[in-house]
Amino acid sequence: MRYHHIGIPTQTPKDGEVFLKDHDVHCTDHESxxxxxxxxxxxxxxxxxKLVKEVTHVAFEVDDLEEAIRGKEVIIEPNSPSEGVTVAFIVENGAPIEFLEFAHKQKES
Structure with a gap:
């Protein structure tokens, strides 16, 4: 697991927001x-x-999404919000956790 980003819910518009129509979400770029x-x-x-919309989540990049969520309380099933990435959310000790698996990542040897 590698830290990827922290997602903080807000009701205040932010500079550089992108609108994700499929989910009715505005979000900023974590790389900014x-x-x-x-x-x-x-x-x-x-x-x-509701938990995802109201509580800050931390996101981790993983090499194997299915392994990362195995045996966990999954609140958002694996899905692909954009090409080349699959995400899922679990709950850990009352907090939402996001896992991201990137298709273009090459496994280190």
Missing amino acids: NPYGIQWMRYGDKCNLP
Whole structure:
């Protein structure tokens, strides 16, 4: 597991937001700052779990998404929000955790 970003829910519009129509979410680019902060503003039609919309989540890049979620309480099943990436969310001790697996990543030998 490698730290990827932290997603912080907000109701305040932020500079550089991108709108994800399929989820009714506005989010900033976590690469726009040195700490991996991604601001998440959820719309009224957003169907993501309440926990994700209200509690800050931490995200980790993993080599094997299925292995990372095995035996965990999955609240968002594996899905591909954009080409080349598959994500899923679990709950750990009351907090949402996101895992991301990138298709283009080559395994280190």
